[in-house]
Amino acid sequence: EEIPLELHKVRVVQKLHLRPVEERHRAMEAAGYNTFLLHTRDLFLDMLTDSGTNAMSDQQIGAMMVADDAYAGSASFARMQDAIRDVLGMKYVLPVHQGRAAENVISKTFIKAGDVVPMNYHFTTTKAHIDINGGKVLEIYTDEALKIKSAHPFKGNLDLKKLEAVIAEYGPARIPYVRMEASTNLIGGQPFSMQNLRDVRAMTRQHGIMLVLDVSLVGENIWFIKQREPEFKNASIRDILLEFCSLSDLIYFSSRKVSSTRGGAIATNRQDLFNRMKDLVPLYEGFLTYGGMSVREIEAMAVGLRETIDDTIISQSPSFIKYLINDLDSSGLPVVTPAGGLGAHIDARGFLPHVPQTEYPAGALAAAFYIASGVRGMERGTISSVRDENGNDILADVELLRLAMPRRVFTLSQVKYVADRLKWLYANRELIGGLKFVDEPKVLRFFLGRLTAT
Numbered sequence: 001e002e003i004p005l006e007l008h009k010v011r012v013v014q015k016l017h018l019r020p021v022e023e024r025h026r027a028m029e030a031a032g033y034n035t036f037l038l039h040t041r042d043l044f045l046d047m048l049t050d051s052g053t054n055a056m057s058d059q060q061i062g063a064m065m066v067a068d069d070a071y072a073g074s075a076s077f078a079r080m081q082d083a084i085r086d087v088l089g090m091k092y093v094l095p096v097h098q099g100r101a102a103e104n105v106i107s108k109t110f111i112k113a114g115d116v117v118p119m120n121y122h123f124t125t126t127k128a129h130i131d132i133n134g135g136k137v138l139e140i141y142t143d144e145a146l147k148i149k150s151a152h153p154f155k156g157n158l159d160l161k162k163l164e165a166v167i168a169e170y171g172p173a174r175i176p177y178v179r180m181e182a183s184t185n186l187i188g189g190q191p192f193s194m195q196n197l198r199d200v201r202a203m204t205r206q207h208g209i210m211l212v213l214d215v216s217l218v219g220e221n222i223w224f225i226k227q228r229e230p231e232f233k234n235a236s237i238r239d240i241l242l243e244f245c246s247l248s249d250l251i252y253f254s255s256r257k258v259s260s261t262r263g264g265a266i267a268t269n270r271q272d273l274f275n276r277m278k279d280l281v282p283l284y285e286g287f288l289t290y291g292g293m294s295v296r297e298i299e300a301m302a303v304g305l306r307e308t309i310d311d312t313i314i315s316q317s318p319s320f321i322k323y324l325i326n327d328l329d330s331s332g333l334p335v336v337t338p339a340g341g342l343g344a345h346i347d348a349r350g351f352l353p354h355v356p357q358t359e360y361p362a363g364a365l366a367a368a369f370y371i372a373s374g375v376r377g378m379e380r381g382t383i384s385s386v387r388d389e390n391g392n393d394i395l396a397d398v399e400l401l402r403l404a405m406p407r408r409v410f411t412l413s414q415v416k417y418v419a420d421r422l423k424w425l426y427a428n429r430e431l432i433g434g435l436k437f438v439d440e441p442k443v444l445r446f447f448l449g450r451l452t453a454t
């Protein structure tokens with residue numbers, strides 16, 4: 001058996017609670033069948049997200065103690081800038097309080113009404129910011145991307161033929177940039193290859209179109225390139241990451257994910273792009289040397305970025321996810337393969353064929369799994385989608401229950417518990433019915449919406 005070894009030891013712990021099933025049932029009802037509305041006091045394992053919930057290293061905590069408190073010109077910011085230059089290869093840095101704040105600044109600066117933004121796949125907040133600025137997301141993924149069961153190593157690749165067609169149809173003037181998400185969050189944490197990025201770079205450059213990388217989950221994407229793209233088998237994570245970022249005009253990230261802490265940033269080597277964006281940072285975020293973050297977060301972020309290029313650190317989450325996915329897959333449960341980054345993704349349509357997509361199978365599965373296990377996952381399906389102009393749900397391409405694997409947080413026995421409870425629930429899947437909204441927010445409804453059993 002391939003056992004993913006923890007290459008770290010636990011030195012600070014937090015007590016967890018495993019409530020009786022009746023209490024979990026009541027808690028889920030009180031939360032309107034939305035796992036975002038549960039309280040951590042009612043959770044055993046919190047697999048909602050890897051965002052801001054990763055374990056910190058001793059080095060990160062240490063660095064937080066020597067942070068340089070200053071509104072302007074903080075040495076902490078200089079250290080973060082150095083880390084971004086060394087690890088991601090970008091010299092101009094705009095700090096922001098988290099990933100969606102970067103999306104706000106980028107969308108406000110570059111998108112005008114009627115524009116289109118082609119990308120391998122959207123993320124919820126990305127799409128919301130593009131929409132609000134009058135743009136439209138065009139998803140040009142490959143045929144492999146949405147297949148639940150696949151052996152394709154790079155389901156996050158962008159389809160070059162479709163990109164060519166989009167450029168021919170809209171023209172470069174209406175395409176402010178092409179966006180590549182490394183790795184693709186909503187379709188199972190699936191990476192794209194360096195070769196795909198090189199090809200996209202060549203095509204966008206030929207037409208003078210900017211290329212933007214969302215590198216919120218880049219560590220895992222780089223890890224998969226090393227594992228799955230033969231050319232990079234013996235390359236260092238550091239070199240792969242530098243080449244990867246160098247193939248773009250602009251990168252941005254949520255460092256709640258990539259460097260295991262909080263905050264975010266936009267970075268580029270193009271001074272013209274930096275100058276176009278920079279005035280929005282003091283307006284929305286804070287001064288140019290803190291961008292809405294505390295200096296302690298900035299220090300932890302700098303150390304976390306440097307730790308991203310350590311194989312023993314960046315491999316942890318993907319190897320645990322792979323262990324869980326392989327176990328579930330070999331037991332016949334419907335899961336997204338190959339295992340990706342971020343978390344294990346369960347195919348709710350395969351799990352609950354009797355629940356129609358209009359009754360939100362992924363949401364129903366997330367709620368049921370919490371009741372059955374005390375484990376909190378996240379709905380990544382039609383509840384996370386939006387309605388069209390006639391008020392009908394735009395059905396999501398995939399209905400997934402995402403069980404995030406925050407970096408270095410859980411032990412293997414906890415992962416085995418997750419597998420055991422999922423197998424039990426699968427054997428008893430006819431117990432699970434559908435959901436409908438009783439309170440539905442207009443924007444990003446999945447965060448605060450409340451539902452009930454149909």
Ligand code: F0G
Nearest residue numbers: 049051098099100123125185216254256
């Ligand atoms: N881009 C990607 C690929 C993300 O996964 C996220 C956040 C963001 C941008 C936005 O960053 O949350 O710091 O504002 N993903 C989290 C998740 C929320 O749970 O998947 P943020």
